[in-house]
Amino acid sequence: MERIVMLGGAESGVGAAVLAQLRGYDVFVSDNKSMKPHFKKQLIEGNIPFEENAHSVEKILRANEIIKSPGIPEESPIIQLIRSKGIPVISEIEFASRFTQSTIIAITGTNGKSTTASLTYHILQKAGLDVSLVGNIGKSFAHQIAVRDCAYYVAEISSFQLDDCYEFKPHISVLTNISNNHLDRYHYEARRYADSKLRIIQKQSTDDCFIYNADDEASVKAIDRHRIPSEQLSFSQQIKVQPGAYLDNSEIIFQTKQTSFSMALFNLG
Secondary structure (H helix, E strand, O other), rough: EEEEEEEEOHHHHHHHHHHHHHHHOOOEOOOOOOOHHHHHHHHHHHHOOOOOOOHHHHHHOOOOOOEEOOOOOOHHHHHHHHOOOOEEEEOHHHHHHOOOOOOOEEEEOOOOOHHHHHHHHHHHHHHHOOEEEEEOOEEEEEHHHHOOOEEEEEEEEEHHHHOOOOOOOOOEEEEEEOOOOOOOOOOOHHHHHHHHHHHHHHOOOOOOEEEEEEHHHHHHHHHHHOOOOOOEEEEEEOOOOOOOOEEOOEEEEEOOOOEEEEEEEHHOO
């Protein structure tokens, strides 16, 4: 039986633990701080071993794989020790995506990702689709899959979560914008932070879609540094983009390879 250890006993760690146990892993949750009562209750009810206010190195290093909370920096001593032992470290998003074949719409960006994710979820829900809002907003992606695998997922994803994604492959990825933020986690290098955001498209194929903000200079510069096999659709308030969506006076014009249509701004209210 493969052993998997969750570092961090909050939403993502506990959600990953529940899914891992369901899938037959030997599971252990370790948090070096006090855990919230409802997370402890969830683990106790699931008979999932855990510890708080400490990291038991011997128990952690027996893992075949580590799922790291996005709040734990790469430079932390426990992560450096794990890396030195060659134990793979992944995010909850990476782990959860292994256990669903559903359509994933992944949204990242410095600003606007929560709003974009919430609106996308609302639109799909109102359209009658079986959809869940997960990730950095809403529920743990892993926990939702464990409880009930939905047909569609709208996932808000931070750069910290993307840093430990390697095979995560959203069907539709969205980059709202990039501005200098969290640079302390990226050696104060804006380029590293931008490249972290672009990990959202690293496994996309020609069957997938990447949507980005053509008005955001930092996004465009970062995109130019990467090979992007997926279909690219941009949006703009300043220029006419094709394929994509742009603002023309009081109308939004949508044009793709398959279709084109327009919508009055008034109808969005």
